[in-house]
Amino acid sequence: MQILNSQYRYGLVAITLHWLMAPAIIGNFALGLWMTGLSYQHPWYHQAPQIHKSIGILLFMALLLRLLWRWGNQSPKLEPSPHWQILIAKLTHRVIYCVLLMIVFSGYLISTADGRSIDVFGWFDVPATIYNIDGQEDIAGEVHEWLAWSLIVLVVIHALAALKHHFYNRDSTLRKMLGMPTK
Amino acid sequence: MKKLSLLIMSALISMTMQLQAQATEYKIDTRGAHAFVQFRIKHLGFSWLYGRFDKFNGNFVFDKSDPKASSVQVNIDTRSLNSNHAERDKHLRSADFLDVAKFPTASFISTSFIPGKDDTAKLNGKLTLHGVTKEISIDVTNLGGGKDPWGGDRQGFSGTTEIALKDFGIDFDLGPASQTVEIMLDVEGIKI
Numbered sequence: 001m002q003i004l005n006s007q008y009r010y011g012l013v014a015i016t017l018h019w020l021m022a023p024a025i026i027g028n029f030a031l032g033l034w035m036t037g038l039s040y041q042h043p044w045y046h047q048a049p050q051i052h053k054s055i056g057i058l059l060f061m062a063l064l065l066r067l068l069w070r071w072g073n074q075s076p077k078l079e080p081s082p083h084w085q086i087l088i089a090k091l092t093h094r095v096i097y098c099v100l101l102m103i104v105f106s107g108y109l110i111s112t113a114d115g116r117s118i119d120v121f122g123w124f125d126v127p128a129t130i131y132n133i134d135g136q137e138d139i140a141g142e143v144h145e146w147l148a149w150s151l152i153v154l155v156v157i158h159a160l161a162a163l164k165h166h167f168y169n170r171d172s173t174l175r176k177m178l179g180m181p182t183k
Numbered sequence: 184m185k186k187l188s189l190l191i192m193s194a195l196i197s198m199t200m201q202l203q204a205q206a207t208e209y210k211i212d213t214r215g216a217h218a219f220v221q222f223r224i225k226h227l228g229f230s231w232l233y234g235r236f237d238k239f240n241g242n243f244v245f246d247k248s249d250p251k252a253s254s255v256q257v258n259i260d261t262r263s264l265n266s267n268h269a270e271r272d273k274h275l276r277s278a279d280f281l282d283v284a285k286f287p288t289a290s291f292i293s294t295s296f297i298p299g300k301d302d303t304a305k306l307n308g309k310l311t312l313h314g315v316t317k318e319i320s321i322d323v324t325n326l327g328g329g330k331d332p333w334g335g336d337r338q339g340f341s342g343t344t345e346i347a348l349k350d351f352g353i354d355f356d357l358g359p360a361s362q363t364v365e366i367m368l369d370v371e372g373i374k375i
Contacts, residue, residue: 040357049270113269135262137269138276 001179005073009176014073017066018177021059025100026155028055029148053111054120060104067097079171089161096154103147109140207246209338209372211257213239217339217371220259228360234266234275241291243372245338247328250304253296257368259289261312279355286314294318302326306342315351319344321368336374343367 004011010018035048078086111118112128113136119125130136165173172182211218221235241257261283264275276283293308302325310319321344328338347363348354 040355110273111270114267114272116269131269137273138262141273 005076007074007077008182009076009172009179011073012179013069014066015177015179017062017069021062021066024055024059024062025151028052028059029152031055032148050119051121053107053118056104056107057118057120057126059100060108063097063100063104076176079165079169079173081169092154092158092161096151096158099147099151099154103144103151106140106144106147110137110144113137113140208242208244208375210375211239211241211243212337212371212373219367219369220257221367221369222364223367224357224364225360227358232266234264234272236260236263236289237265238263241370242375243338243340243370245325245328245372247325250298251296253293253304253306255291255293255306255308257291257370259291260287261289262287280353281313286312289313291319296323310346310351312346312351313353317346317350319346321366331373337371338374339369339371341367341369 001012003013005014031048031052035052038045038048108118109130113131115128115131117125117127162174165171175182219235220239221233223231223233226232236259238260239257241255243255245253261281262276264272266272266275275281289312291308291310293306295307297305299305304323306321306323308319309316321342323340323342326339326341331337343365345363345365
């Protein structure tokens with residue numbers, strides 16, 4: 001498989017990034033939801049947030065790489081579709097990127113609100129930059145939760161649209177991202 | 184006519200009484216931060232965890248010659264909880280604990296002040312926390328008071344009490360060693 005994208009399909013880097021980030025995003029959402037309901041005595045009470053924060057930071061780095069890759073590289077041509085569908089598809093992609101960026105940022109603002117850094121799997125620390133704002137962790141927390149739910153709604157729309165292209169329109173939209181031969 | 188003069192008399196008397204009371208009223212020095220509302224709770228039974236409320240205000244009335252007439256009122260902004268850990272503070276402010284979105288204010292209004300030995304006293308009153316009002320008793324010591332170097336007049340107290348979280352409808356389980364919280368009040372008031 002080629003490394004770069006072509007006008008027919010996505011390349012190895014784009015495909016790898018996409019399929020690493022997709023389960024990480026959904027998994028981190030589920031983890032976040034689960035960990036906030038844990039009892040104080042639960043064995044994962046401390047570990048789950050550590051993992052959640054670490055995955056979040058790694059997702060941010062992957063997202064930056066992905067955006068750079070997208071901008072420095074052509075995207076495959078879209079399958080012929082009605083104009084409004086193309087518009088919505090493009091909009092959904094952009095909003096997903098923006099919301100993901102804001103989710104990571106708001107999460108970062110929660111954990112660093114007192115000036116503490118974020119330890120990513122013990123590999124490195126992300127230092128606090130903006131902190132000690134009145135109510136920072138509470139406001140950032142509200143935003144984080146709302147955006148996370150919004151992202152999952154967008155992800156569902158995105159996934160349903162991909163499946164619709166694959167099974168209903170029977171075109172190559174999903175195949176391009178799976179590295180499968182296109183029709 | 185007699186009734187009217189009686190009315191005026193009693194009004195005047197109550198006014199002078201109020202003036203007297205005002206003469207011994209103190210404003211808690213939150214501006215200069217010579218006042219602290221702190222708490223501590225055992226962590227797993229291994230150590231003490233300390234926290235405080237950064238925003239509160241209040242007044243008290245105190246007269247050394249008539250300590251029984253003392254009274255105090257304090258309002259605490261529960262959103263200002265600070266245990267030096269943002270993630271923990273966020274949790275303590277959430278619905279699991281103080282639910283500050285719903286109950287942004289805690290308050291204490293005294294009902295009686297019973298002087299004891301030396302400069303100690305029992306300060307009884309109503310504590311409203313997490314939307315629950317309960318009678319509590321605070322052990323108080325009048326550490327000192329008098330003229331300060333800058334032309335003011337101050338009185339300072341130190342008080343402690345212990346409350347059970349359950350009594351105030353906070354039932355998030357922190358373990359058997361962490362059922363109660365000690366509250367430590369250290370206030371200096373400036374005469375107003």
